[in-house]
Amino acid sequence: MTGPLAVFLDSAMFLLGLAVVLCVIRLMRGPSIADRAMALDQISVQAVGIVTLHSIRVNDAIYLDAALVVALIGFLSVLAFARYIERGAKA
């Protein structure tokens, strides 16, 4: 794909990458485990966004399956982290 739509999608993916960087800063700063877990979940949501934009960019809907899988793993990992924190990790 070429043309304005491709340029738009490329810059949109770049901006989402910027959002990922912001969340990585939060991931490193913490201060609590819950903050890190939330930042990680946020990054997984942004990954879904990037994969979706990519599937439009290459004009191939098969990538949406990957987006679905990332979304699922993100949710399950948040629940796992929540249980882990609640069971007495030092927050």
Place this chain on the structure above:
Amino acid sequence: MRLALDILTVSLASAGLFFMLVAAIGVLRMPDLFTRMHAATKASTLGISGILLAALVYFQATGAVTTKVALIILFFFLTAPVGAHALGRAAYLCGVQLWPETHRFDLTRARIVCPTRGGPPSQALHEKAIELARESRGELTFLHVVKRDLIEGAVGPGEAMRLLNEMRALGQSIIASAQAQANARGVTARGEVRVGEVDTEIVRFAQEMGATIVVLGYPEKANASEQQVSEEHVWALAEALQDKVGAQVVMAR
């Protein structure tokens, strides 16, 4: 037709992108975990929905894609609140601190302080405090302050000690009768007698208790000018309680 679809795709994706960026900035900049989570969960659900809808518009020819995209959106709408709730609850239970300027926090049990002078006019005041404690299942403490300057000004230093003890005993009996009144309504209340300047002691005690609610009696004076003076006095006290303790002030008539 294709052009129209592309324009729709771009505008949906832009809207989604905007909210995703807002969410990311919120995650980085908000002051505590709970506000950060609020930014992340809501804004990013909206943002990701926008981007997925863009894909849905773009691939509109194939029905399987539509189903898949709708499924992912539905999935986000269902899981984002569940995940945020689980994480927020876990974090709170493990003692993650709230932003100090948080105003409303429903998970704390109410700590109610009711300063009382005793006697028949205070019955309604006690009743109001007991009612609040019962509704919120909070802890209730009655406070009686013995005015120190009243004692020291009125008599010589030798008498003062004896009089002070008497006033204390009177305070204890006022508290005891208030507690009995609470017990009759099925509420367990604690009590405390302090000596000092009345307003200062009330504020100090509320601070020590970490009071969330302070119930004050509304003055009923026969004389109009006296009424105005004591009303202003009570309002000043209420303001001090709100500013220094952060407690909600309830007036009982």
